Amino acid sequence: MVNENLVKDVVKEPYKYGFVTDIETEKIEKGLNEGIIKLISQKKDEPRFLLDFRLKAFKKWQKMKEPDWAALGYKKIDYQDIIYYSAPKQKEKISSLDEVDPKLLETFDKLGIPLTEQKKLTNVAVDAVFDSVSIATTFREELAEHGVIFCSISEAVKNHADLIEKYLGTVVPASDNYFAALNSAVFSDGSFVYIPKGVTCPMDLSSYFRINSGDSGQFERTLIIAEESSSVSYLEGCTAPMFDTNTLHAAVVELIALDDATIKYSTVQNWYAGDEEGIGGIFNFVTKRGKCLGKRSKISWSQVETGSAITWKYPSCLLLGEESVGEFYSVALTNNLQQADTGTKMIHIGPKTKSTIVSKGISAGNSKNSYRGLVKMGTKATGSRNYSQCDSMLIGDQASANTFPYIKSQQPNSEIEHEASTCRISEDQLFYLQSRGIEFEEAVSMMVSGFCRDVFNQLPMEFAAEADKLLALKLEGSVG
Amino acid sequence: MEIIDKIKTNKSIDNQTEIKKICLDKLQSSPLPNPRSEQWRLSNKSKLSNFLDYSVNKNNSKIDIPYPKNSQSTIRLIIGENCQINLIEKNYSIQQLSEDELQKYIKEQISFFNQNENWSDLLNLSLSCQNNILGLKINGSKIPPIEIFSHASSNSLNAKTLIIFLEKNCNVELLQVNLGEDNSSLSQATFFCLEKNSSLNHGVVSYGVNKSNLLNSLNVIQQKNSEYNLGSLHFKFNYARFEIRIKQSEGNAKTNIKGMQITKKDEQISTYTKIDFDGPNGFLDQINKSLADDKSHAIFEGSIIVPKIAQKTDASQLSRNLLLSNLAQIDTKPQLEIIADDVKCKHGATISQLNEEELFYMRTRGITLKEASKLQLSSYFQEIISFIPVSKDRWDLLDKLLNEN
Numbered sequence: 087m088v089n090e091n092l093v094k095d096v097v098k099e100p101y102k103y104g105f106v107t108d109i110e111t112e113k114i115e116k117g118l119n120e121g122i123i124k125l126i127s128q129k130k131d132e133p134r135f136l137l138d139f140r141l142k143a144f145k146k147w148q149k150m151k152e153p154d155w156a157a158l159g160y161k162k163i164d165y166q167d168i169i170y171y172s173a174p175k176q177k178e179k180i181s182s183l184d185e186v187d188p189k190l191l192e193t194f195d196k197l198g199i200p201l202t203e204q205k206k207l208t209n210v211a212v213d214a215v216f217d218s219v220s221i222a223t224t225f226r227e228e229l230a231e232h233g234v235i236f237c238s239i240s241e242a243v244k245n246h247a248d249l250i251e252k253y254l255g256t257v258v259p260a261s262d263n264y265f266a267a268l269n270s271a272v273f274s275d276g277s278f279v280y281i282p283k284g285v286t287c288p289m290d291l292s293s294y295f296r297i298n299s300g301d302s303g304q305f306e307r308t309l310i311i312a313e314e315s316s317s318v319s320y321l322e323g324c325t326a327p328m329f330d331t332n333t334l335h336a337a338v339v340e341l342i343a344l345d346d347a348t349i350k351y352s353t354v355q356n357w358y359a360g361d362e363e364g365i366g367g368i369f370n371f372v373t374k375r376g377k378c379l380g381k382r383s384k385i386s387w388s389q390v391e392t393g394s395a396i397t398w399k400y401p402s403c404l405l406l407g408e409e410s411v412g413e414f415y416s417v418a419l420t421n422n423l424q425q426a427d428t429g430t431k432m433i434h435i436g437p438k439t440k441s442t443i444v445s446k447g448i449s450a451g452n453s454k455n456s457y458r459g460l461v462k463m464g465t466k467a468t469g470s471r472n473y474s475q476c477d478s479m480l481i482g483d484q485a486s487a488n489t490f491p492y493i494k495s496q497q498p499n500s501e502i503e504h505e506a507s508t509c510r511i512s513e514d515q516l517f518y519l520q521s522r523g524i525e526f527e528e529a530v531s532m533m534v535s536g537f538c539r540d541v542f543n544q545l546p547m548e549f550a551a552e553a554d555k556l557l558a559l560k561l562e563g564s565v566g
Numbered sequence: 567m568e569i570i571d572k573i574k575t576n577k578s579i580d581n582q583t584e585i586k587k588i589c590l591d592k593l594q595s596s597p598l599p600n601p602r603s604e605q606w607r608l609s610n611k612s613k614l615s616n617f618l619d620y621s622v623n624k625n626n627s628k629i630d631i632p633y634p635k636n637s638q639s640t641i642r643l644i645i646g647e648n649c650q651i652n653l654i655e656k657n658y659s660i661q662q663l664s665e666d667e668l669q670k671y672i673k674e675q676i677s678f679f680n681q682n683e684n685w686s687d688l689l690n691l692s693l694s695c696q697n698n699i700l701g702l703k704i705n706g707s708k709i710p711p712i713e714i715f716s717h718a719s720s721n722s723l724n725a726k727t728l729i730i731f732l733e734k735n736c737n738v739e740l741l742q743v744n745l746g747e748d749n750s751s752l753s754q755a756t757f758f759c760l761e762k763n764s765s766l767n768h769g770v771v772s773y774g775v776n777k778s779n780l781l782n783s784l785n786v787i788q789q790k791n792s793e794y795n796l797g798s799l800h801f802k803f804n805y806a807r808f809e810i811r812i813k814q815s816e817g818n819a820k821t822n823i824k825g826m827q828i829t830k831k832d833e834q835i836s837t838y839t840k841i842d843f844d845g846p847n848g849f850l851d852q853i854n855k856s857l858a859d860d861k862s863h864a865i866f867e868g869s870i871i872v873p874k875i876a877q878k879t880d881a882s883q884l885s886r887n888l889l890l891s892n893l894a895q896i897d898t899k900p901q902l903e904i905i906a907d908d909v910k911c912k913h914g915a916t917i918s919q920l921n922e923e924e925l926f927y928m929r930t931r932g933i934t935l936k937e938a939s940k941l942q943l944s945s946y947f948q949e950i951i952s953f954i955p956v957s958k959d960r961w962d963l964l965d966k967l968l969n970e971n
Contacts, residue, residue: 478904487902493898498891498892501917504913508904
C-alpha cells in the first residue's frame with residue numbers, strides 16, 4: 087500500500103526563485119484608463135499606429151466580460167489596482183552588457199540565465215525581460231550576420247515598424263478575448279523575432295520573463311515571423327518572487343509561419359504558485375496562437391507548466407496552408423491549491439493538414455488540473471488528420487483531473503482520433519522499483535518522468551534538462 | 567411559441583396538480599433553456615422553437631405499431647391509450663404506482679433538478695396530464711418482457727411520462743418505442759429506480775417521419791449491485807434530443823450503454839449523457855455512435871463524474887462517428903471529471919468516413935460499391951442493434967436502417 091503521506095511529502099518543494107531584487111524602479115500610478123495607455127505609449131516613444139491599436143483594444147476590452155467558462159475559481163481581479171508599467175531605472179541606451187545594472191545581471195545569474203559574456207558559451211541567445219521592459223538581448227551581432235532579427239518588441243517598433251504594423255494583431259486580434267484585449271491595450275515589452283527567407287536560425291533563441299514587483303502586472307507580447315523555408319527554435323522561461331498578493335500576467339504570443347517554415351516554441355513556466363494555503367501566486371492568463379500560413383509550414387508548441395496559482399492557457403494552431411502541421415506537447419503539474427485549465431486548439435482549415443496533441447496532466451495536493459482542447463475540421467480540410475492523447479495522473483485523493491475535449495468535424499474526408507486516460511502512481515511498479523533498491527522518492531520521480539517522457543522528448547536539449555530537473559525538484563522532498 | 571407564452575402567463579394549463587405547479591413555477595422565471603449553456607449551446611434554436619410551436623394535445627390518436635405482437639407473454643402498454651395494469655402472478659407482480667408514491671418520487675427528483683440540465687423534464691412534467699403518466703412498480707422473478715409505446719399525434723405536442731420502480735432482486739427486459747408522426751412533437755420523460763440487486767435490460771428505439779420532433783429524457787437511479795443495460799437508437803427526426811442521466815447512488819453498480827443516432831437531410835439529433843458515480847466500485851462501459859449524412863448535424867456530449875467517494879471506479883466511454891457528406895457536421899465532446907485517485911477512467915473519440923481500404927478490398931472481390939458500403943454500415947449498426955432487447959426476432963431494425971439509406 088502506498089503511503090499517501092509519503093507521496094504528498096515527495097511532491098512538496100519550496101520555490102527557489104522567490105527572492106526579490108532590490109532595485110530602484112520607475113512605476114506609474116495604479117489603474118487603467120486612456121490616460122495610462124497614452125502614458126505607456128509615450129514612455130516607449132511609440133508611433134501613432136501603435137497608440138491607435140492600443141486605444142482601439144482598450145475600447146473593446148471595456149465592452150467585454152471576463153470569461154467564466156474555465157473550470158477555475160479565483161477571487162475577482164481588480165483591474166484598477168494594478169500598475170501597468172514598471173521598469174528598473176537605468177541609462178537610456180545600452181551599448182554593451184557591461185552597462186546593465188549589476189544587480190540585474192546578478193538576478194538573472196541567480197536564475198541560471200546566461201546573460202554575461204562568459205556564459206555565452208552555452209550558445210543560446212537570450213532576451214531578458216524584467217517586469218515591463220527588456221533588459222538585454224545577447225548574441226545580436228552574430229544573429230544579424232544571418233539576417234535574423236532578435237530584439238525586444240519596443241526596439242522592433244522603432245527599428246522595424248513596417249513588420250510590426252504588418253503582422254501585429256493578425257494572429258490574435260485585439261478583440262479575440264478579454265485577456266488578449268487587455269494585453270493589446272497595455273503590453274509593455276516582449277520579444278520580436280524575424281527569420282528571413284531560407285535561413286535556419288544558427289542558435290536557439292530564448293526569452294526569460296521575470297516579474298519582480300508585487301503590485302504590477304506583466305503584459306508581454308511576443309511576435310515571431312518565419313519567412314519561407316526558414317526555421318527557428320524559441321524557448322521561454324518565467325519566474326517571479328514570492329508575494330502574498332496575486333500578480334496578473336496576461337501575455338500574447340503570435341507566431342506566423344510561411345511556406346516550408348518551421349517554428350518550435352517551448353515554454354518552461356515556473357511562476358510563483360502561491361503557498362500551501364493558496365496565498366499569493368501568479369494569475370497566468372495567456373493567449374498563444376500560431377498561424378501556419380504557408381504550404382508545408384509547421385508550428386510546434388511544447389510546454390512544461392509547473393507554476394502559477396491559476397493557469398489559463400491554450401496554445402493553438404490555425405492550419406491554413408496546404409499540408410501544414412501543428413503540434414502540441416504539454417506537461418502540466420499542479421500541487422497544493424494550484425488550478426490549471428490548459429490545452430490547445432487545432433483548427434484545420436487547409437487541405438491535408440495534420441495535427442498531434444499529447445497532453446500529460448499531473449495533479450497533487452488539493453489542486454485542479456483540466457485539459458480543454460478543440461479540434462475542428464473545416465469544410466475544406468480534405469485529407470486532414472488529427473491525433474490527440476491526454477493522460478492524467480492523480481497523486482492523492484484531493485486533487486482533481488478533468489478532460490474536456492471538443493471535437494467538431496465538417497469534412498468527411500478527414501480523420502480525428504482522441505483518447506484519454508487517468509491513472510495513479512502504480513503500487514506494483516513502485517514496489518518493483520523499491521525491491522530493486524531504488525528509494526521511494528526516486529522511484530516516484532522516475533515514474534513521473536516516465537509518464538512525461540513523450541513530451542520531454544520534444545523539448546530542445548537545454549530545456550529538456552531544465553524540465554526534468556524542475557519536475558524532480560517539485561517531486562523532491564524531505565523523505566528519508 | 568405558444569407553449570412558452572402559456573407557461574409565462576400560467577393560463578389555460580388546467581387541472582394543475584402540485585407537481586405541475588412546482589415545475590411551472592421553476593419554468594416561469596426563465597421558460598427557455600439558456601442557449602449559451604454547455605447543454606444547449608449546439609442545439610438548433612429554430613428547431614427547438616419549432617418543437618414548441620404545436621399546441622398541447624391530451625388526446626391520443628390511434629398508434630400504428632411497427633411490428634406484430636408475438637408471444638402472449640409479452641406485456642404491451644401504450645402510454646395514453648392502454649396503460650392500466652395490475653398483474654399479480656405467482657412469481658411476479660406489476661402494479662400501478664399509487665398517486666402518493668408518484669407524487670413523492672417526482673417531487674424528490676425535482677428537488678435535484680437544474681434549470682438547464684433538466685429543462686426537458688420540467689417541460690414534460692408541466693405539460694403531461696394524468697392519463698399520459700404511467701407509473702409502475704415491478705417485483706418478483708420470471709417477469710415477461712415488457713414493451714411500452716409513446717407517440718405524438720400529427721400537428722400537436724404530446725407529453726408522456728414513464729416512471730418505473732424495479733424492486734429488489736428482479737430482472738426485467740423492457741423495450742421503449744417512441745414514434746413521431748408528421749409535424750408532431752413528443753416530449754418523453756422516463757424515470758427509473760433500480761433497487762438493490764435488480765437488473766434492467768432497456769431498449770429505446772425512437773423514430774419519426776417527416777418533421778417529427780422529440781425531446782427524450784431518461785433519469786436512472788441505481789442502487790447497490792444493480793445492473794442497467796441500455797441499447798438505444800434514434801433516427802428520422804427533424805429535431806431530437808436524447809438526455810441520459812444515470813446516478814449510481816451507492817456505487818457497486820454496473821452500467822452498460824450502447825447508443826446510436828442517425829441523421830439525414832437537415833436533421834439534428836443529439837445525445838447528452840451524464841453519469842454520476844456516488845459510491846465506490848462503480849462500472850461503466852459506454853459507446854455512442856453517430857452517423858451524419860446530407861446536411862445534417864449529429865451531436866454527442868458525455869460526461870463522467872467521479873468524486874472522491876467513488877474509489878475503484880472503472881469507467882470507459884467511446885464516441886465513434888461516421889461523417890458521410892461534405893455538408894454534414896458532427897460535434898462530439900466526451901468528458902471526464904475525476905477527483906478519486908484510485909480509478910480507471912478512459913475515453914476515446916473518432917470521426918471518419920467509411921474505411922476506404924475495406925471498401926476497396928470488397929470491390930476487388932466483385933462486390934459493388936453500394937453493396938460494400940451497406941456491408942460496412944451493417945457491421946457498424948449491428949453492434950448497437952444486437953444490444954436492444956425484446957423485439958429482436960420480430961422487428962428487423964437493421965433492415966429498416968439499411969433500406970432507408
